[in-house]
Amino acid sequence: xxxxxxxxxxxxxxxxxxxxxxxxxxxxxxxxxxxxxxxxxxxxxxxxxxxxxxxxxxxxxxxxxxxxxxxxxxxxxxxxxxxxxxxxxxxxxxxxxxxxxxxxxxxxxxxxxxxxxxxxxxxxxxxxxxxxxxxxx
Numbered sequence: 001x002x003x004x005x006x007x008x009x010x011x012x013x014x015x016x017x018x019x020x021x022x023x024x025x026x027x028x029x030x031x032x033x034x035x036x037x038x039x040x041x042x043x044x045x046x047x048x049x050x051x052x053x054x055x056x057x058x059x060x061x062x063x064x065x066x067x068x069x070x071x072x073x074x075x076x077x078x079x080x081x082x083x084x085x086x087x088x089x090x091x092x093x094x095x096x097x098x099x100x101x102x103x104x105x106x107x108x109x110x111x112x113x114x115x116x117x118x119x120x121x122x123x124x125x126x127x128x129x130x131x132x133x134x135x136x137x
Contacts, residue, residue: 001136002042004081011038011097011105012118019107019114031095031107034116035066035083038097044132045069059085062093063128070130078129079137084121085128096121 011034020028024036039046046069062085070083078084084104086094096106099118107116131137 002044002132002134003136004079007038007042007081007097007132007135008099008105010041012099014038014107014116015105015118017107017116019109019116021109023107029107029116030109032062034097034105034107035095039069039132042132042134044134046132059087059093059127062095066095066128066130070132073129073131075123075126075129078126079131081132081135081137083130083132084126085130086122086125087127088122088125 014029014034017026017029019030021030023029024033029037036046066083066085073082078098080098080100082098084096084098086096088094094106096104099105102121103118104121105116105118108114
């Protein structure tokens with residue numbers, strides 16, 4: 001069974017990969033791509049990889065797509081290696097992987113940083129927590 005630290009180690013290996021909308025490899029990746037590529041690496045089921053979305057996709061759409069492949073858990077049950085749905089702004093919905101209980105790994109397309117990075121988690125903006133299937137949390 002896959003260990004959460006393996007998920008985080010792989011996700012951290014993506015830090016610095018350039019941001020690319022709908023990207024799914026090391027030449028360019030977005031936040032859903034970080035989750036998709038990580039799931040694929042560990043053969044965790046993620047058949048509903050959301051790829052038909054705009055730059056500011058709706059929370060309900062992301063939640064629906066992710067919940068088809070991953071197991072929803074309560075926010076207070078979040079663990080390292082799990083997936084977060086974060087809504088940092090009015091129209092932006094973001095996916096990330098919990099690296100530590102204070103940080104997450106995500107692809108960012110902010111003006112100053114257009115790459116995968118590890119950043120602080122603002123738990124007030126977390127609207128969903130999901131566990132990869134086949135990981136020993």
